Amino acid sequence: MTDYGHDLAFGSFLTPSAGTPEQTVSLAMLCEQVGLDLVTFQDHPYQPGFLDTWTLLSVVAARTERVAVSANVLNLPLRPPAVLARSAASLDLLSGGRVELGLGAGAFWDAIEAMGGQRLTPADAVQALAEAIEIIRRIWDTDTRGGVRVDGDFHRVHGAKRGPAPAHDIGIWLGAYKPRMLQLTGRVADGWLPSLGYLADGDLAAGNLRIDEAAAAAGRSPSAVRRLLNVSGSFTGSGTGPLQGPAARWVDDLTRWALEDGISTFILGTDDPDDLRRFAAEVAPAVRELVAAERTAPVPAAPVPPAPVPAAGPAPLVQSRHAGTGFAVVPTPDDGVRRSSRRVWDEAARPTGPAPDPARRYTRQELVGGQHLIDIHDHLRAELAQVQDLVEQVAAGSLGVGAARSHLNTMTMRQNNWTLGTYCESYCRVVTTHHTIEDQSMLPHLERADPRLAPVVDRLQQEHLVIHEVLEGVDRALVALVSTPTGMDELRAAMDLLTDTLLSHLSYEERELVEPLARLGMH
Structure with missing residues (x-):
């Protein structure tokens, strides 16, 4: 790098x-x-x-x-x-x-x-x-x-x-x-x-x-x-060369040049205004996201012998899949908290991948891929929490203080709502681009390298489609926010559903992928 x-x-x-x-x-x-x-x-x-x-x-x-x-x-x-x-x-x-x-x-x-x-x-x-x-x-x-x-x-x-x-x-x-x-x-x-x-x-x-x-x-x-x-380059549905294809391909190419060169x-x-808009709205934020995550990623500590597992009951699921393996990257557990009464998928039906080899030890370089995934997810979690907080501040009418002032520019309520909408839409684009990169690059590679991961990869890709629909619901709620008296209720409900689905998905993805990324690499 x-x-x-x-x-x-x-x-x-x-x-x-x-x-x-x-x-x-x-x-x-x-x-x-x-x-x-x-x-x-x-x-x-x-x-x-x-x-x-x-x-x-x-x-x-x-x-x-x-x-x-x-x-x-x-x-x-x-x-x-x-x-x-x-x-x-x-x-x-x-x-x-x-x-x-x-x-x-x-x-x-x-x-x-x-x-x-x-x-x-x-x-x-x-x-x-x-x-x-x-x-x-x-x-x-x-x-x-x-x-x-x-x-x-x-x-x-x-x-x-x-x-x-x-x-x-x-x-x-x-x-x-x-x-x-x-x-x-x-x-x-x-x-x-x-x-x-x-x-x-x-x-x-x-x-x-x-x-x-x-x-x-x-x-x-x-x-x-x-x-x-x-x-x-050209924004197209598919392509075979650098900067030829969808925005996700552009993000992948630019991120590589940023990190490697x-x-x-x-x-x-x-001179195409639509290309300039896509470059600014879809490519630049995602490249910044990935490069920032790489720059802030802590260097994993050298593997150490696993600590004895206490006899007083089993460890949580995420830890038990990696306990005794010398694996130093810890996935983020799902805390089980849900804000919305809606369920967009059956979490109990999620498949699991092959169990880690307890005799396998991982080098610092091998652990970077899994830690990189967690760091990107942590950034998404932090931004999601920030957006949720902004929604609550708008609902409470307290936009004149703290972070809401800096993000919403202390304009009128209607203008603040549009600014909030722009912020949410920008975040949604980052999430969508992140998932597109996974679907077109990382997940197919892992499935080819280890066919036992196929059920997990299929499920993750299905969940990406569901999350996209949830993000579309946020977009619809943003329109309601500035056009109807009940718009804030709709936006809060949409954000609650996004929070539930996204946090649950990120934890599941980390649980299943951090070890394969170390074992099989990113590409």
């Missing part, structure tokens, strides 16, 4: 179309509305069919309030670095610290030269970029006295005034693929921004290694460099 410790972020890579300028800006505004973190545009100043990227970034920054903006990436040979430094700092100040700086060494040299730029060899272009970064950073450094002096081979300033300083530490992200650019990224940049379509298998790992080595040689921590990735910012290249 490669993890550089950066918070996850999700953004868009939009076409700066000059033919439909207002539509381009509206699409950027939609990105903010659906909850994305970043809006980026390519920069080809020699392309008359495109808007000027810097002008477009300024307009988008003025029409939004939260989302960050960046070029992806700026064509440095046509943008003098000293002027660019002031432009970036100025827009950062005007936007409240929402500007990042993606830079490229240059490409399409015929077009650059036609616009008055200087044609450079690949090596010279990298050197010119290094000089430009030095100038930009020195212009921003207003704590140092005196003018900026850089006497480079391609960029020179002699006593340029410093400032203005940006509102925040603007990240300089480099679009890099070849060794010289990757080494420069490790030495001086704040981020690595390649496009997945230009990478072959293994290029992410190889690029990370080269960046890490260059960072260490320069006395920097590898974690000083954020890893970003431009991605594209340290990618912390995913930027989707599309």
Whole structure:
């Protein structure tokens, strides 16, 4: 696992179309509305069919309030670095610290030269970029006295005034693929921004290694460099390649790149508003969920000899299935508490899998899979409890205090109800995506690896379908909440049923799967 410790972020890579300028800006505004973190545009100043990227970034920054903006990436040979430094700092100040700086060494040299730029060899272009970064950073450094002096081979300033300083530490992200650019990224940049379509298998790992080595040689921590990735794909019912298929496939791919290759910012290249909505609503929350669970998962303790079982009666079911096995991951027991009088399945009819081998001992690595499942479930349990509490606070009319205030924004009751609905719907999407990942990946693998698990896998998949119907009931209750006087009663009943079914299911799933996951692995 490669993890550089950066918070996850999700953004868009939009076409700066000059033919439909207002539509381009509206699409950027939609990105903010659906909850994305970043809006980026390519920069080809020699392309008359495109808007000027810097002008477009300024307009988008003025029409939004939260989302960050960046070029992806700026064509440095046509943008003098000293002027660019002031432009970036100025827009950062005007936007409240929402500007990042993606830079490229240059490409399409015929077009650059036609616009008055200087044609450079690949090596010279990298050197010119290094000089430009030095100038930009020195212009921003207003704590140092005196003018900026850089006497480079391609960029020179002699006593340029410093400032203005940006509102925040603007990240300089480099679009890099070849060794010289990757080494420069490790030495001086704040981020690595390649496009997945230009990478072959293994290029992410190889690029990370080269960046890490260059960072260490320069006395920097590898974690000083954020890893970003431009991605594209298709939301379809099925697919055979990366980011080709349902949202669950996207979640699986992005989570793998985050955990295995340290990618912390995913930027989707599309102008399709529906794809942007799905990316923000279905993919991003689930990836955050899975990565957070992996990051917070405690490392299981080394197996120890089992303690003697007391003679005073049998242990509870969950413990008895693992007692005497040296198994250090403890499933969460079902406490038997039920809020709703409705029963959506017969719990007594649940099948059980093969008993654990009492002679088997498990390594720390083998135990990670089961603990990972429990950690994800614990996060779902915590969020479920939070939603249930919000429902009760709404019912009691006490939204003006505590967590309800922060979640519901202390608006009018009707607006609070809609905010509550949005929160619940977001949670429901996370649960549904989690179950989809299990159904399409983990459960089929376990069944193939050990056919004795087939009855358990079938039952778990059936319960996932039932839980989906219960979630649909929550959606219907949310509509009733804002349209009828009895809406709160319906929502409370729906949430009680969801609590009963989900908690019971999660405990059953852990009871049956934590040991097979250790024995058979996740994939």
